[in-house]
Amino acid sequence: MLLEARDTGQPVDVASLVRTVEDAAGVRLQLGDAGVKQIRESPDAFRKIIPRLVEGGLGIRAWTGLVQLAEARLGEALGLDGALATPIDWPAAERRLLESVERAWANRRETTVREIEQELESLVPDGVAVGRATLARALVRMSYGQRTLFDRRTHQRRAVVVARLSYAFPAAQLLEGKEADELAAEIEEHLRGATAEVERSLGAAELRRAGRPRDLPERVQSALARALGSEGWEELRATESLEVLPPERRQTLEAAVGRALRNEMYRGLILAVGDRLWVDYLTQMEGLRTAIGLEAYGQRDPLVQYKSRAFDMFSHLQADIRAGVVARLFRAPAPARAPGAVALRPGAGDGSPTEPAAPTPAEEPRKKRRRRH
Template sequence: GVAYPSYTLRLMMDEIEDELGEEAISAEQLRRALLGLARRALEAERNHLLRAIESLLERSEEAIQQQLGERLETVDTFFEGLPDRLEESGGSLRPQELVEELSGLVRVPLRFNNEEMRALTQGGDHLAERVKEQVESALMTVTLNRVIGAIQRRIEELDARPAQYVGKDWDEAARMLYGEVERLLNERVERLSSPDGPIARDLDAALERVGDGKILLAQNQAALLGLLGIMTQGTRLTFDRRTHRRGRQQVIRMTYIFYAAGLLEGREADELSEEILEHLEGARLALQRVWGNYELRRLIQTETPLSRLSQPIQERLRSVLGNERFEEIAESDLKELPGEDLVEIARVLGERLQNQIYREILLGVISQLWVDYLTRVDALRVSIGLEAYAQRDPLVQYKSRATELFSQLLKDIRAGVVARMFTYQPSRSATVQVERERGASDTTAKAEGVPTAAVERSNEASRAARKKKRRRH
């Protein structure tokens, strides 16, 4: 197979290689370096999560203060106008109606005892503070529910409930919640990156075959990539309540993305762009090798000789292998060819197949976005026609905004193509073309000495008959 790392993993591999150098190293040295990398990555992820949670708590506090101010003002307005309403109604307002109205205004279900309900029908200014307390408590509970739920999606170990913070103001509740999250994340870093932790055990199992031997990283890039992948994934025991069976679930233990972002911090944008483009070009060539090997295996399985490939591919193979070598192996079984020839053949097949894949991507993206573009242009024509009533020149407006739409279309096409280049799965039709053998009738005619023109006339008559039959239906 062909192993090619993502840009993030490439940065991690470079980090390990810079730390260990180019000389042969032992399995223990590699283990220590990988555990150190895991710890740095876990710490970077922890710091990112803590900053995100701190920002979430600050935004939630601002939202609470804004909503609380609006709703408390509503409560004051309600109780200020309540005496006049009671006087105008002559005592016909029922307590339950007032409670439902006030609950709707503050968007919080309010609860009063019988004595408070009677006081409400008498003006009950002293109940305003009671209502404000309920509103503040309800807002705190709702906000804490949302915040805790958002945090638990990233930190499943967090066992927190809004009931734990009853009677505390927002600052104290936020401080307690942040402290609990920080404690859990610190424990997670220590647990996963410890010398006898789960990551270390998985690395020991993977490096067991090396023993006391030496490892040269430059020659074992695929193995290093595999070890980096092992560190990020783990398993945990699960229990299915429906079937009452235990099982194992694969989980993501850590990610390198935040540590990689720290490595790129402060670098020049032009230098970084050039490096990423170079990496993507390497990915394109790796995919080309993948498709070339895939197509070569298909030709071997179908026992297709090179002489049956389409003419453009044969010409390309002649230029790569040379005319003499191509003629020697054109009718040979591909399984019998030496490795150096198969490598060149796979490269040519990969180039051809990748071009066909890119054509499929271009056609798909353009077809999808072109329809959307035409719809927008049609809508623009209608809107420009309406704007003509506002004393604007419709032609100038149409040209200007249509140009903007077309520029955006080109940007969207480029973005869509790039986004699918490295993940696209080609259709079955995206294979190298093989020259088809002539039809059975043609072969039979030649064998029997029948002129080719007669066979062609017979084929044309058959096609015409089939067309007539289709018309009858």
């Protein structure tokens, strides 16, 4: 373009020249009015400053990406939108970025502490004893909060739930320096204790709900018969109310009932995960049977390929079932009450079951009247 302008004697089109260089370099050149004037006065000198301009454009791109990454990680605007002089003084830019990050982090820390204090004051009033359940709710609530953000697509403000705290880092500090064997032993001990506590809670809730041994679900009764023996179960079955049992005997029953309910919960979890993945597996096998004939075009035996792929798919099915069960094992809800279970009358001293209420006239199916013609 410069040679053409020199041969024809025409002035250089500065805009076209700069656009051509930008397209070739893939960056935007930082040219001010002085740079444009310099190109008009001495087009040949523009060749010498092209490397410096490209370096400045790449530096601006890297700086902008770094600032955007820091803002996305912090969730705060750093206020570094001002233009930088090129070539960039990277040590000075680094100090500027770190100062902005520290300032934004200090503001975030102050705001987070103030929000947590307000929420804890509303959650735990003064003069009220703090129990384990309240403490657990407070710890969970502390880790999440709400923030109002501006949605660029809808141009509206909306409230979103954001993570304020992460307990992974304090937990990692507590585990730092421990041996693998010691850590594994602590995890196993905690798991056994947590499992026993879950079983006790499930058993206590089920015993309070049932009221009498004969009102327990059949699977629970079978588990108690195996745990207590035939004589012990018959003696317990003759008891009219579980509330009159000694504390030691009741704790034993709570553990046995909770263990049975936990096994029932695990059984349902395995069946639910396996049923869902089995349907997907059958769908994939149907697709494999449909498309396996195309292997013949690649000089491969369809039967051999079908057996190989079917074996791999079944292995993946087993691995997915194990992974799904383990992933949901510690988040599975408590087993729901069996349908058709008999409820107790409120305030009934004898614990006799309530008779089902008679259907009201509105609930009875209405007979269709035959129309006479």
